[in-house]
Amino acid sequence: xxxTFAVFGSGGxxxxxxxxxxxxxxxxxxxxxxxxxxxxxxKERRENTRLLPGVSIPQAVHLTTDxxxxxxxADVWVIAVPTAFLRETAARLxxxxxxxxxxxxxxxxxxxxxxxRPSEILADAFRTxxxxxxxxxxHAEEVAAGLPTSVVIASADxxxxxxxxxxxxxxxxxxxxxxxxxxxxxxxxxxxxxxIAAGACDGLGFGDNAKAALLTRGLVEMTRFGVAHGAxxxxxxxxxxxxxxxxxxxxxxxxxxxxxxxLARGESVAAVVTGPQVAEGVNTAKSVFERxxxxxxxxxxxxxxxxxxxxxxxxxAAVQDLMSRQQRAEK
Numbered sequence: 239x240x241x242t243f244a245v246f247g248s249g250g251x252x253x254x255x256x257x258x259x260x261x262x263x264x265x266x267x268x269x270x271x272x273x274x275x276x277x278x279x280x281k282e283r284r285e286n287t288r289l290l291p292g293v294s295i296p297q298a299v300h301l302t303t304d305x306x307x308x309x310x311x312a313d314v315w316v317i318a319v320p321t322a323f324l325r326e327t328a329a330r331l332x333x334x335x336x337x338x339x340x341x342x343x344x345x346x347x348x349x350x351x352x353x354x355r356p357s358e359i360l361a362d363a364f365r366t367x368x369x370x371x372x373x374x375x376x377h378a379e380e381v382a383a384g385l386p387t388s389v390v391i392a393s394a395d396x397x398x399x400x401x402x403x404x405x406x407x408x409x410x411x412x413x414x415x416x417x418x419x420x421x422x423x424x425x426x427x428x429x430x431x432x433x434i435a436a437g438a439c440d441g442l443g444f445g446d447n448a449k450a451a452l453l454t455r456g457l458v459e460m461t462r463f464g465v466a467h468g469a470x471x472x473x474x475x476x477x478x479x480x481x482x483x484x485x486x487x488x489x490x491x492x493x494x495x496x497x498x499x500x501l502a503r504g505e506s507v508a509a510v511v512t513g514p515q516v517a518e519g520v521n522t523a524k525s526v527f528e529r530x531x532x533x534x535x536x537x538x539x540x541x542x543x544x545x546x547x548x549x550x551x552x553x554x555a556a557v558q559d560l561m562s563r564q565q566r567a568e569k
Contacts, residue, residue, distance in 0.1 A: 245268065249318060260298040268308040325359050347430070371426075386410050389414070396415065425473060431522055432543075433519055434495070
């Protein structure tokens with residue numbers, strides 16, 4: 239029997255995932271749009287012209303703005319909603335959830351105020367333990383274009399992780415499994431903060447030496463933070479950690495990198511964060527700073543990003559503070 243996927247969220251990543259899943263003739267795919275206008279445009283053009291221009295949405299993908307229609311008899315829910323809107327959207331979708339089917343999250347970030355990871359938000363909203371997270375270096379633009387990509391699927395239930403691996407994997411989309419749900423989610427959130435710092439490095443014209451050091455020490459901070467919250471250190475040297483960090487910090491598609499670059503070139507924070515796409519690292523930087531202060535964790539790069547975003551510190555001053563710290567042993 240065909241497997242039915244309900245993909246909730248028709249942004250770039252949700253659209254790309256629907257296109258990917260629809261490549262399998264044994265899959266039935268429904269893509270839900272939160273806004274009527276967005277859904278209407280998608281139906282008319284069969285293309286996400288704003289976020290994935292030039293990528294046709296195949297007829298095998300059923301487009302809808304009706305959550306119940308998307309959810310009807312679906313075998314799995316795929317959630318592709320930014321963290322800032324995740325809880326609100328999950329509450330909106332909850333009435334359409336007539337049975338406890340697995341939920342796979344594509345969301346990277348940390349909820350402001352609660353410090354909840356996306357899987358925690360979804361577990362609470364949908365009252366389910368059948369959860370998995372797909373993460374790794376995977377820009378929607380490249381996945382939708384069929385470029386080779388490798389990702390990781392994490393779950394406390396390895397049967398679900400293996401099932402997702404089998405159904406999401408293609409000849410161009412390789413999926414690894416990982417039991418470290420906490421680490422994979424935190425890595426996917428924290429790399430966005432370092433991505434802002436990397437963009438600032440580019441905007442200031444600091445060159446390859448500085449950027450290499452930034453990524454290396456940034457990964458140390460990510461790992462330190464993750465382990466303090468129950469993650470496995472090895473996760474941060476994998477696809478969800480260093481893999482996604484490299485993509486975020488170097489790619490022209492990277493929204494967080496672009497935020498840092500624009501800030502370094504003199505644009506205001508208000509101007510930079512306004513736009514059609516969400517740069518998750520902006521909110522995550524605040525949540526991470528609050529947590530590092532509370533726990534006494536050493537995270538100078540991520541603190542510097544917070545200072546630039548929320549305290550008005552010039553990027554050049556933040557870099558100078560990093561470089562002038564007392565010299566120490568590498569660890």
